[in-house]
Amino acid sequence: MTNEFDYYDLVRDDRLHSWVYTHPVIFEDELQRIFYRWWVFIGHASEVPEPGDYALKMIGRQSIIMVRGDDGALRLLLNRCRHRANAVCQSESGNSNFFRCAYHGWTYRNTGQLTGVPFPQGYADDFSKDQMGLTAVPRVGEYRGFVFGSLSPVGIAFDEFLNDRTRRIIDNFLNASPVGDIDARAGVSKHEYHGNWKFVGMDGYHPAFTHAAVDELMRQRGDEGLRHTWSEKSTARTWDFGNGHTRLDQSSNKPPLDEVSKRLSATSAGKDYLAAMRAEYGDDAESAVQGAEDPHIGIWPNLQIIGVQIRVIHPVAADRTVVHTYPTLLRGVPEEINRERLRRHEFFYGPAGFGTPDDYEMFERNQIGLNCEVDPWLIVSRGQEREVRHEDGSISGNITDEVPQRAQMKQWRYVMTLEDDANDLPREAEAARPVRKNPR
Amino acid sequence: MDVRPRTDADSVTGVIEVIEPGKEMDLGTDMVEKSADGAIANRLDWAGLEKFVRTEAAYADANRYDEWLALWSADARYWVPLSDDADPKTHHNMIYDDRSKLEDRIHRLKSSHAHSQTPPSRMVRLLSNFRHSIEGDGEQSVADVEANFMLIEIRNGRQTLYGGTFCYRIGLEGGELKMRQKKVLLVQNSSVLGNLTFIL
Numbered sequence: 001m002t003n004e005f006d007y008y009d010l011v012r013d014d015r016l017h018s019w020v021y022t023h024p025v026i027f028e029d030e031l032q033r034i035f036y037r038w039w040v041f042i043g044h045a046s047e048v049p050e051p052g053d054y055a056l057k058m059i060g061r062q063s064i065i066m067v068r069g070d071d072g073a074l075r076l077l078l079n080r081c082r083h084r085a086n087a088v089c090q091s092e093s094g095n096s097n098f099f100r101c102a103y104h105g106w107t108y109r110n111t112g113q114l115t116g117v118p119f120p121q122g123y124a125d126d127f128s129k130d131q132m133g134l135t136a137v138p139r140v141g142e143y144r145g146f147v148f149g150s151l152s153p154v155g156i157a158f159d160e161f162l163n164d165r166t167r168r169i170i171d172n173f174l175n176a177s178p179v180g181d182i183d184a185r186a187g188v189s190k191h192e193y194h195g196n197w198k199f200v201g202m203d204g205y206h207p208a209f210t211h212a213a214v215d216e217l218m219r220q221r222g223d224e225g226l227r228h229t230w231s232e233k234s235t236a237r238t239w240d241f242g243n244g245h246t247r248l249d250q251s252s253n254k255p256p257l258d259e260v261s262k263r264l265s266a267t268s269a270g271k272d273y274l275a276a277m278r279a280e281y282g283d284d285a286e287s288a289v290q291g292a293e294d295p296h297i298g299i300w301p302n303l304q305i306i307g308v309q310i311r312v313i314h315p316v317a318a319d320r321t322v323v324h325t326y327p328t329l330l331r332g333v334p335e336e337i338n339r340e341r342l343r344r345h346e347f348f349y350g351p352a353g354f355g356t357p358d359d360y361e362m363f364e365r366n367q368i369g370l371n372c373e374v375d376p377w378l379i380v381s382r383g384q385e386r387e388v389r390h391e392d393g394s395i396s397g398n399i400t401d402e403v404p405q406r407a408q409m410k411q412w413r414y415v416m417t418l419e420d421d422a423n424d425l426p427r428e429a430e431a432a433r434p435v436r437k438n439p440r
Numbered sequence: 441m442d443v444r445p446r447t448d449a450d451s452v453t454g455v456i457e458v459i460e461p462g463k464e465m466d467l468g469t470d471m472v473e474k475s476a477d478g479a480i481a482n483r484l485d486w487a488g489l490e491k492f493v494r495t496e497a498a499y500a501d502a503n504r505y506d507e508w509l510a511l512w513s514a515d516a517r518y519w520v521p522l523s524d525d526a527d528p529k530t531h532h533n534m535i536y537d538d539r540s541k542l543e544d545r546i547h548r549l550k551s552s553h554a555h556s557q558t559p560p561s562r563m564v565r566l567l568s569n570f571r572h573s574i575e576g577d578g579e580q581s582v583a584d585v586e587a588n589f590m591l592i593e594i595r596n597g598r599q600t601l602y603g604g605t606f607c608y609r610i611g612l613e614g615g616e617l618k619m620r621q622k623k624v625l626l627v628q629n630s631s632v633l634g635n636l637t638f639i640l
Contacts, residue, residue, distance in 0.1 A: 092630075187522045187531040190632040194598075213553035217544050322632050327532045335529060342532045347541070351636040352520060352534045354548055357556035360635065364596070 005029075011413040013406065014381035018370040020409075021196040027318035033416050034301050035060040037152040039161045041303035041312055042066055042076055042137075044184035044326065045145040052095040052110050058314055059151060064137060065089045066147065069111035070097070076137035076149045077112045088134070099134065108134050143167060144174055145181065146303075146310075156243075162299070165241040165394060169297045173305055176292030178276040179332040184310055186329050186342060189350045192322045195363035196370075197315035198412070200323060202246040202298040202404035204230055204238050205382065210358050214348065229253050229399065236399035238383075244300025244411025246404035249396075251291070260286040269336035276332060298404065300411050308341045309349060319367050325349060380405040484574050484583045484617065489610060492617045493567065493585055496608075500639040501563045505546045508639060513611060513618035518542050520624045520640055534629070534636060554637065561638040565591040567606070582620070583610045593638060600634060603627045 005026060010017035019026055034040075040059055043066045047055045054067035056079065063079035065088075079087045081101040088099040088108065098115070100107045107116035112134035117123070137149040141158030148158065174180045207230035208215060215226040229236050235252040264270035277285035295305045304311040307327075314322040327345040329338040348355035370378075383401025390396065397403035492511070499508040512518075520535040521528070528536055537545060548554050569588040576582055584607070591602040609621035624640045626633075 187526055187533075189522055189532070189534065190630075192632045192634050210555065213548045213551050213555075216551060216553065217547065220547075329530070339529055342528070343536065345532055346534075346536055350532070350534050351633045352640075354544070357635050357637045358554070361556040361558075
């Protein structure tokens with residue numbers, strides 16, 4: 001799909017044009033070029049632990065069955081009968097040996113293989129069931145239970161997409177479990193807002209203002225308010241990890257480690273948890289617990305790991321987004337530890353939480369403002385002059401700086417202009433692109 | 441009768457008109473039967489329960505946060521699960537407030553920083569298909585009341601229709617009816633939801 005937009009003109013290093021968030025043609029182009037081509041997060045392996053377990057997922061408008069076959073392998077299959085395209089799976093999740101199309105009775109194994117076609121005499125001799133299984137997502141990548149897929153058979157390798165720095169943060173998140181594993185089956189909340197999908201960004205500038213009500217509650221209770229972490233004076237940092245992956249790193253703001261042991265030792269469940277962690281991590285038990293707190297990482301384009309949750313961003317339209325949130329449970333810990341984890345999550349997140357609805361309110365107000373196009377530019381230059389470039393190519397900045405916004409949109413521009421037959425185009429070639437005029 | 445929802449203008453000026461229950465509107469009093477000498481009869485009956493539930497609905501509709509909060513017991517549980525049978529030990533909820541968090545929720549709603557309720561939702565809810573059962577005697581008696589509901593909510597020009605079942609557990613505290621639990625089973629609880637920061 002081609003269009004007349006020049007994404008290098010709309011996405012500049014210090015500013016973004018409103019159309020990037022409002023234009024329906026650009027939105028369709030995003031589905032084609034990003035969601036139907038790049039790596040996107042699909043789901044967590046713990047959702048389908050047993051042979052036959054499946055969960056219905058979406059990539060843009062495409063329905064995907066994440067299923068563990070009888071052979072134990074996890075697959076991503078398109079929810080489309082090979083005959084006349086009927087969706088073969090209707091339930092959000094379940095366990096099944098077969099997916100049977102109700103329209104004409106074609107039947108597939110949970111491995112995707114076509115096993116039954118009614119009245120097969122009607123097909124010519126060269127009709128082969130072996131060639132007509134449910135179509136698999138061309139590329140699947142899994143890292144420690146996090147399952148990604150790409151609808152393009154070619155492109156950046158999974159290992160390169162999910163780079164070292166990003167993988168290390170996932171490792172830290174899982175280290176809160178003595179067996180290094182999580183369970184994403186604590187329910188999913190599906191929360192919609194009338195705004196563009198890219199607003200679910202990674203923003204360290206907003207908390208003290210957007211979440212002033214939470215800040216007030218915290219201070220009233222004698223806790224440090226949000227400004228301890230989320231202000232220009234904070235030692236917390238924003239990061240650009242490359243490939244559009246970003247992080248709000250609060251690790252420098254954590255209390256001393258003996259407070260972790262003190263907190264956990266206050267309850268018998270906490271003591272059991274600490275003992276299990278000690279058995280696995282030795283003297284590093286407390287730092288493993290603390291290091292797992294709020295990874296606050298955005299894995300571009302559609303995954304975030306924030307607090308205890310896996311958050312998946314689903315673009316619906318230029319001005320409409322659905323976010324699926326899966327708070328995770330730790331494996332190998334007392335039930336009370338997970339219960340506390342869930343209650344902590346409920347405080348801030350979800351459609352009736354004290355935090356997320358105010359974020360989404362901001363995104364909706366953004367969308368209103370964006371339609372005022374006389375001066376169409378959004379400014380993302382904050383901290384551009386003081387960001388630090390590291391040896392491995394990553395960039396960091398003050399927690400209030402717009403390092404993540406620039407990182408995500410730089411990646412957006414790169415992927416949106418990547419030629420279909422040149423997914424591995426070197427980034428240096430970016431600058432050489434001809435500038436086209438944007439249509440009015 | 442002035443059952444006035446908090447309006448846009450209120451949130452700008454920060455002034456919320458407080459209507460004394462029982463003065464301009466007949467809500468919030470008389471929920472417990474009194475004997476001839478004025479003493480409170482320590483018992484629940486259907487007439488009292490029905491009035492209590494209707495009052496609760498009216499306060500919620502009108503965003504009368506303090507009066508709504510005053511209907512709750514000390515062991516309050518305000519609960520909106522993501523599925524009808526989700527176990528809160530192993531599953532998260534949209535709302536799972538104990539008394540302290542419920543107070544935080546109301547504090548937040550009353551502050552000038554609750555952006556997702558600025559302007560506030562306008563609501564009207566219809567309650568129907570009441571069922572109830574009462575157990576125990578005197579101060580120890582507890583009633584379970586269920587009612588199906590339809591709730592129309594409008595905010596920023598967007599109208600949303602919610603439906604489901606309100607499940608109340610109502611007991612006596614100091615001789616007054618108090619809500620010990622309100623569990624809201626939304627028919628759309630496992631579907632995509634928008635801003636649910638108003639009182640359900």
